[in-house]
Amino acid sequence: MQTPEEYEVSQRIGLLIKGLKHKRGMSREDICRHLGIGMRTLDNYLNGVSSFKLGTLMKFADLCRVKLADILDDTEALSRLYPDNMKDKGSILTLLFGSLATAMLFESITLFLLIMLLCYSHKDKNNQCMVAIFVVIYALSNAFGYWLKYFVFPTAANNFIQNVYAFSINLALSLFLLFLIKYRMKFAVLITRGRSSEVFEKSLVEAPLYFLALILAVVDFCALIENFIRNLDRLGMDEEKVKIFWELTFFYDYYEYLKAPLMLLSIALLYAGVLARKSNMQQPQSA
Template identity: 30%
Template structure:
């Protein structure tokens, strides 16, 4: 429990630093991808470990491409429309990542051809990262959904509500103002979960060598 608390605390710190001093997905997301790639390279024989990394990297790249393309094309749209598109896109991506994590076994067995018996055994083994990663991406989904709802409340007049009634919610912008901090904190937590397991595997391997 203490180790989990420490990971969460570190994630919050790294997320705050990232959002404050490196306020750009073009800096943080490539760095995030690079570290995951390095860990996947050193653990290429760990099928479940590399599967999870590949899923997260693939969708992170999609997210980055959206930021470079579609999100740039909607800058002339009203804020309500921009935020709706952006938060919905993030929500869809996070739902897909959560789906690929929670259905790891069935997806691997259905779509990956020529799987060896050893790999099949590993696929059926419970990965230490499955539950915590799924939990983090469900948090992502909750944050995205709340950000969408907040955006809707802040612009009720755009969907037909009287301006007087809508004005009561015009100051609802907690998630709008803190979305990057929360997002980078959760991304940091994802990275720290992989790093903690990576170190654990490296340490256990080193201990095994010493025993021999």
Template identity: 30%
Template sequence: MKLSSIFLIFGVVIATLFSAAYFNIELYTYSAILLSILVLCYLGKKLENIKHIAVILFSLVVIEYVVVSFLFKLNSQGLPAFQTNALIFGTHFLVDLVMLLFLKYRVRFSLRYIRRTNPDNWRAIYMTHADPLLYGIFFAFVLVDLAAFGENIIRNLEYLGVDEAFAKQFWSWGLIYYNYEILKSILLSCVITTLLATIFVERQRPAEAEPEFEAKP
């Protein structure tokens, strides 16, 4: 069996397990996400582009975890579920939007960083296969977050002053709400699998030869 086929099978298995884990233990899976990103950072430690993506992703996941944990704590102390859900979906949206914007200008940011820290290594910065794929994935994240946020509002119009007799017709709406964990788990598994696949591809890339200059007579 070819190495590429083995890696494909490995990626599918990891994506499936990751999706199942997120679906069953959503909050605790943050630790698995962080661990996965740390592993990716280690695997891509000599790959500047992957390292930059993984570090930013790791930072945003930490921020997201802290904020969401705080919101759950507020909910246990009496914050209404409607407001809690709105804040959680809003947090997910903002984090995913920041990551989306970072990916859009990732090469530019990476070049600025590398020119300040290691100018001689600027050729190591380029658009990888992961950049457009992750941009598409996080665009989907943003759409899911917006849909969940909007659906949460529609399902709870009575809290916004709308007559309950009119609002109750939307109480049964829950297409995104009841499938949010599934959608997020699929997208998260795609993120991890994309990074793993890109690391695999980048490691097969031949080392760039240094330009040779003839000595002047």
């Protein structure tokens, strides 16, 4: 059984777990994996059946990016993690984008829509090549997502390492997307072997899509840099000097909210490009 003081700490940790779920999308299974304990053990801790071990408390403090003393004494550093003090995420649309983007299902649906659009534009080699670029990128994104979830994250030492992997891969994919869009015509000629004159035409949506891809790359880059700045103490710098950066979590907190609308807008632009080409191709026939 826990002492009254220990039970108070357990209740505090219960609130922090809700905060981690609300703010970072972490499930109880994720938290247990980071702490190296089972679900039943965590329940026993939170229900006051048994006391938290010191090592477990230190791991939980590390997960929350606070000091152990903050959890024991309920300092101001915990206020940002409590579920009642979470920042308002904005409109319903923003909440929808964020909740969908945090699930891998969102990228799978995005990939499915792109494949459907690829089939729909089969008579238009110009736009089909552009759609194919996004299909390749999101197929790779899905593959890497499952690789991270099932192979990398379970063995990663902490959230910092997990984020380095995730943000680095996403940045690489965004840069690859920029590269493919910029040299889309050369790749299209190579794939079609120059048999289709349509691939030499400038796509109406190429510039807007390149701009969106650039924004995606900027978001990924900022998230990666922010992750390093927030974890300078893990890189050997004095903790007391760099702890002021622990609150630097904008891109970490809103990463999915920033990227999901851009992904959906890209699909909308691709679809608009296909429709515009179809309309232009039908006008001479009707005339």
